Amino acid sequence: MSRPIAEFVRQPRTLVLAHRGASAAAPENTLPAFSAAIALGVDFVELDYLHSADGAPVVFHDETLDRTTDAVARWGGNDIPFASKTLDELRQLDAGGWFSPQFAGTRLATLEEALTLICRDSRCMIERKSGDAKTCVDLLRRLGVVDRVVLTSFDWQFLAECHALAPELVIGALGDKTLTVEMIECAKAAGAAILGWDDKLVTREHVELVHRHSLRAWVWTVDDVNRAKELVGFGIDGLISNRPDQMLAARGSNADKTLITVATYNEIDNLPALVEEIFRHAPEADLLVIDDNSPDGTGQWCDEQAKKDPRLKALHRSGKLGLGTAIVAGMRYAIEHGYKYALNIDADFSHHPKYLPDLIGGMDPPGGPGADVMIGSRYIPGGGIEGWPLKRYLMSRSVNLYARCLLGLTPKDCSGGYRCYRVTKLAELDFDAMLSHGYSFQEEILWMLKRRGCRFGETPITFVDRVRGSSKINSREAWAAMWVILALGLKRMKAE
Ligand code: G3P
Ligand code: CA
DSSP states (O other), X not given: OBOOHHHHTTSSSOEEEETTTTTTTSOTTSHHHHHHHHHHTOXXXXXXXXXXXXXXXXXXXXXXXXXXXXXHHHHOSSSOBGGGSOHHHHHTSOSSTTTOGGGTTOOOOBHHHHHHHHHHHSOEEEEESSOOHHHHHHHHHHHTOGGGEXXXXXXXXXXXXXXXXXXXXXXXXXXXXXXXXXXXXXXXXXXXXXXXXXXXXXXXXXXXXXXXXTXXXXXXXXXXXXXXXXXXXXXXXXXXESOHHHHHHHHOTTTTOEEEEEEESSOTTTHHHHHHHHHHHOTTOEXXXXXOOOTTSHHHXXXXXXXXOXXXXXXXXXXXXXHHHHHXXXXXXXXXXXXXXXXXXXXXXXXXXXXXXXXXXXXXXXXXXXXXXXXXXXXXXXXXXXXXXXXXXXXXXXXXHHHHHHHOOOOSOSSOOOEEEEHHHHTTBOGGGOOOSSTTHHHHHHHHHHHTTOOEEEEEXXXXXXXXXXXXXXXXXXXXXXXXXXXXXXXXXXXX
């Protein structure tokens, strides 16, 4: 149900990878550094691993223990080889005190522990320093994380062996020599989809060469913001950095922003007032209008308005393609442009913008816990509906009850469309795999996010039925939604 990793690495925006975790904020290659990187919302957490003397894959970078542990103080001597110690011995070491007293006592992590932490909420770029292919592939398969990692190494023979064992793995070949076409062919033969290269050698021509051969170009290790911006200008696909916070900022200025999306078809009577109200209640947000070539000029109005207000953006589609696909288009835009939250609102004032601060504020409230999805809810105390006939109300309540039972969803309002999503969570979804084309879209997306372990929050809203036009849902569409929810429910039963 998550977005395939092969597709994720091909997205148009530059990915940000935290080199050895957020290694400027916490000791490199430790669980605290990985947690700090995940909290920043990086696309991947990079780590290195080696095999211990007794063959356990352990997260560590150097060949000797001296620099980043207390091994010398503990055991005496110098240049103590990592590979001379067993996992039990390595576990005794302090791998955090060298960095700062705050991290004293931090233990080395096994690759299994690190992947379990990272792959729950993010993705991992694994760099194998030593160890055999089978142990690595077996571990990835056992943990069920093949689709959450990119496996990299300077040792391309190792990569070729992993590729032979698991052709579905996304592989990155690392290099620190001037790139040639022969090298590209060799990397491809080892199954590489990505080339991760030394920053000193990366030029515009390098990136173009990589792209001409249909590979992605990643670069290590970039900590200077101006250099990062230059590389983004070259079209680099991944920045591996000790300062992922700064790279996220260099990639684009949307990392802290909400993108509000509104789908329109002939909404010229509502839209100017709606835009004004949205910016009154959420002045820091950007607004994307997704217009399906409205004959009434809604799209042209947006283009004119966008020239005056850079917060407003317009996405033009060729014709009436439906609300579900418009919402997905908005989500994809938010992912590709690196927004923090994506919030959908109806164009006709049935969702009033006065609730925007509650929806956005619920995502990361001071003192937490926050939500991955905040739902503007009609069915919790304080919420309500104005203007619906009893039949329409009963239909909505029945579909909600049905979805909650069949899909195990916990929110009281699973069918409403006024929601704020955490974009890093949306980026994990495979929208192409969705079954819904209509009314059940809202339930299906909640279900997909629930399966990714997302947290849901609800804030009360009063939904006011649209003043112009008629209610869009008829009973045929409601029945179609029931079928989709039933199909998802059966899938759920099979999986559990
Ligand atoms: O991402 C590749 C890069 O990490 C290689 O260098 O020494 O940091 O493992 P190193
Ligand atoms: Ca590395």
